[in-house]
Amino acid sequence: MSSFHVFDANAERQSPTFMDFTHTFVLCRATDTDQTLSEIPKALALNVSRKRRVHNKSRRGCENCRRRRVKCNEGNPCENCTRRGDTCMASANISVNERSHSALSALPNSISSSTMVNLHHMKLFHHFESFTHKTLLIDPSVWKTVMQLSFHFEYLMNTILCVAARHLSLLQPCNIEHSATAAQHLCRALSLFQYQLSTSFTSTHIDAFIATTLLLLYEVWSQPGPLLSDDTPISTHDASKDGVFSISSSLKKTFLNSVPLISQPSPSIFLPYLQNPPMRKLAAAAQISRHSLAKFQEFFSHSRPLNINMLTSLPSFERSTSDVALDLWQHHVHDSSCPIEGGYVPAIGRLCLILAFLPRPRQPELHHEGESLLPDLARCIFMFPVSCHGAFASMVQQSDPHALLVLYHFYRATRILLCSSEYWWAHEHASRSEKWLKNYLTQLITDLNSF
Template identity: 35%
Template sequence: MTSPSLNHAAISLLDTILTDSPQWDPRDSAGTCFHNFFLAKEDSIVLKEIPTGNVDPSRHKRPHHKSRRGCSNCRKRRVKCDEKTPRCSHCLRRDEECERRAFDIRQTHSPQPDMLQQIPPPPLLGGTSPAVNMLHMKLFHHFETSTRHTLCFGSVWKEALGWSLEYEALMQAILCVSARHLAYLCPDEPGYGVAAASHLAQTLSIFRKDINQKFTASNVDFFMATSVLIYFELWTETEFLVTDSAGLTALDLSKDTIFRLAGGLVEIFMRSGPVMYEKPSSFIVDIMHSPRQVLNSAARLSKETLASFHSFFSYSQPLRYEQLSVASAFKGDSTPEPSEWMAGQTSEEEVNFLAAHKDVVSRLTTLLLFLPEVQGPEFLEASEQLMPDLTRYAFTFLIMIHAYAEKIISRQDPKGLLMLYHFYRAVRILLGGPNCWWSHKRARLLEPLLEERLQNQLNRAL
């Protein structure tokens, strides 16, 4: 289990970094550059000559043993898989994804007992990095061969491995997300969760100093890559869910920092904008691509369909039981949205909030149109090429609505919570594959808790 105190301390520090942006004391210790360990002088290597002599002919060629844990690519080609992890030699040479059955992956990634003993204790915030050990090497290798292929902005992470040799905060963020990925693959091995929390603390300790630097063409990619990796870690954070005296999980979204810290991520991207085109930035290709346009076109979103969803989720209408089912939006029996839906509002803040609600409904509709009850299960199966766009759109959705989400959480607004319920439900259904491992726990836990909250609200209204 991840240490709750360590994670809360780290998240609290990140909250301060990205929301308050204080001027940190330059006298704070900066920590030893992690890349120095990878660039250390190599030891001399002595090669022993293999002795020659009479060899038993029967040992010249060993009988073939069927590869029962070989990857799918080798099985299709009918070649023997050497079962190396995380990618076999054939897939590595061809630069292909190496897919195997889930239990095989978990077994091949299980750490040895002596490796778990090398996990460094969680350092104090502001402390220096521990000496490099075999686990660090394993995490770096796992990120390069496996984890980076599961993350959004996929074209960036191969280059980020090189940047991390210069920027320690990015190196620590890479090790953190890699450890979190292994914690997902090996749920029975608590050491990986501890390692992820430890590297998160070190990331934030270093990043708090870096964030006050001037953004330039040479460091803008580092800032953006580190911020995105931290946000992946925030997606896996569910420690704001606590167990009450009755043993039930209590939902207190005010303790979920993902929306508040999303504002800091947006600020970093805004500060990056003026210098992104000087180099140009490695993120430009991904930023110029619009998943929303691709998805709306694939789902054939029409003005009539969008109007139907606006009517179904209209803020001017009371909360209804049928709103818990997206399929009800297509029945045509929902009350039409008033044409003057903001009429009579005297507060500018309230007018802006209602406009934000309508925008969130529009954004959410893009995801909901891909649910099986809307398009049919065969639609998504026939559109696997859309998964990268769906994944990135879902990953950035909470960032784009962070101001609205903070408002509805502070209000405990049931109509806003309904938006979050449908979002997490869509994430659970649409992003259930192994490449979206970072979203599974959050969606699986929050969907039923939000549904229960809405059910209670509807029952009290009767």
């Protein structure tokens, strides 16, 4: 029995697609013994009119459309409510992250057509998505949104690739290509970021701006720092080359001056973290008495002569439940024009909170109400260079001995407290900086006492 298929030769044929390379064969029987295998082109065999249209469900429709069981275009206000003159009320179940995801569709695709995307870029982005973003002290769901946002802002994408390459360079120190790649993407990110801020600044997306700023801080932190051997001359030490404080101060100034000018059509996904600093929780757990804080400030007093013992011994902490210095990181500056009162003294109070958790007798537990305090402590350390006033950063750059002593104990505490591989961005930099600061201060104090 023969099988026949009739086609309209005059029917309009569509342009070939990928589906045209999948073929349909029909087995035809001309006689009882002869069989013929005939090939039917996909473009002819497919009946386009019978294709089922895809129906996209509205999952974030407004309350009016949900109640009327009609499709909502998820606008604000939506088309149905605008046409009917109703008050459009978005669903109350939409979180800040979900609003950010829906807002991405309204952003222009600013990745230039001339940008060359290769497999190495994809590898770096995959590494950031799979590993790096889980180590960046903020909930991974926030960084998931940032990764989607990066496809609309090229400077953010280059910053992500830079941090991913820096992470790989520390995980694979024998591969020198990662460091070079990180430097290339850093230059590209800074150039694009500066151009964005200097041209269409008011249209800058707040979350893209904050994410880029934070990632640049991670990049500065992850710089390995000076590599010194035992025979390295002390004269080669230059505190001004430590960009953690100098660059952090510049980013802070740019951030504070810029945020009020940036349009904010929707709440920032970073807002809960910016409004909830970790210092108060740490101070409540440490229970540092005001008497201990006073001894600590006296130990680091700028008028006190330096000695070698100050590198190895610190004042003891007394814990108290009645007279706790909960505001030890909030120093009320009486004279902001004075570098000591305006920058040095506030830095001592913040350092006191970090040093309280060093391994020692009567050390406060790194758990508070059943929750680990280590992530909060890492956030406090990460933001320490930013939270310090500009005067302290200037003292560090000018190699002020007392400021370098504070910096030495800060890096020493960072090395001890953040020793886990999860804090890859801090440990290497802190270890090297601690070593060269100790060598520098030892030689400096020895020279001063010899006169």
